Amino acid sequence: MFLLLIVISINSYLLIKIGSGKPALLLAGSILISGGTFILLFIASGWRNQRSLQFEQLFNEYPIPMWIYEKSTLRFLSVNDAAIQKYGFSRKEFTEITLKDIRNKEDIPLWLNNAAERCNGTEYRGIWRHRKKDGTNFFVEIYSLPAIYFGKNARFIMAKDVDAEVKASKAAHELGIRYELLAQATNDAVYDKNLETNKVVWNHGLSNLFLYNNHEDTDLVQWWQKNIHPVDHARVTTSLTASIAAGFNYWSEEYRFQCADGYYKYVVDRAFIMYENGRPSRMIGMIQDIDKHVKQAMQLEEQNKTLKEIAWINSHEIRRPVVSILSITGLFDKSNQDRHLNSQLMEWLHESTQQLDDIIHKIEHKVKKLQ
Structure with a gap:
């Protein structure tokens, strides 16, 4: 028994045979993925069950979803664990569905046309929208190579999640x-x-x-x-x-x-x-x-300030002379017997009236500022 390992580019043709049977020549393929290289190892040997199990383990445990499907029926022939985990279907469910079931209905016509034109015996790479079992959509970058799987014309697929990108x-x-x-x-x-x-x-x-x-x-x-x-x-x-x-x-x-x-x-x-x-x-x-709005706001603020000042004048300053005037008028000697008192009261009344007039003029000035 011998062991042969050959590393080839994405353009290489893959011949896959797993399980018991006659020896088959299997090649190793390397596919460039976003700055790194994915090496898929296929052992050329006199196939025995032990070698088959090694390949299956490598295929199943690889962290990126991979599968093999039959071209004529689009049915899944084999899927790895990463695909099961990513898409939500069990291994048995995968065998009962086709590639159409991991796509949205509106994407299927374009995908079928593309597959017929570009997946005809050659390698393919492209970005597509896939759908999980729960209906969640996400974008994947597909790497596809032709393959023969148990005598069936098939394709090998790797689906890298690029949804975030x-x-x-x-x-x-x-x-x-x-x-x-x-x-x-x-x-x-x-x-x-x-x-x-x-x-x-x-x-x-x-x-x-x-x-x-x-x-x-x-x-x-x-x-x-x-x-x-x-x-x-x-x-x-x-x-x-x-x-x-x-x-x-x-x-x-x-x-x-x-x-x-x-x-x-x-x-x-x-x-x-x-x-x-x-x-x-x-x-x-x-x-x-926002110059106009700011200036208007500043003007409103100034107006509010002026209104507050007028309200304060009305409630405080103007009351003082008014109270004085009312008090003085109540002290007048109506019989005019005490002329000296009345004369003094007249002077006080004049002063209070003058104070009231000044306050009124002050209010008028502030009102003009508002206008």
């Missing part, structure tokens, strides 16, 4: 589309900042809101920092640095930003921060002009 790529693509649509549809200043190069790309909002042209000088982070109001600068830059250092995805601040004509506008800056391998890589944000 596909969804992350899809989310990034959709985010890019939303950014482009948003940049065109809004008058706000939308920016896309590369956090590794500090390069910033702005939309037309830069000229609409702040009267700047999108020339080279406006593409730098330093330019943005330079135009933040000096009083707000430290707070805003510190907040952004702290958010990135903490790994936050969302950042927002309100501050004053200088326009090309020198005027400072109140703005709100909101951004989404993306990371690659734990490092900040990209920041997409929007600067919105």
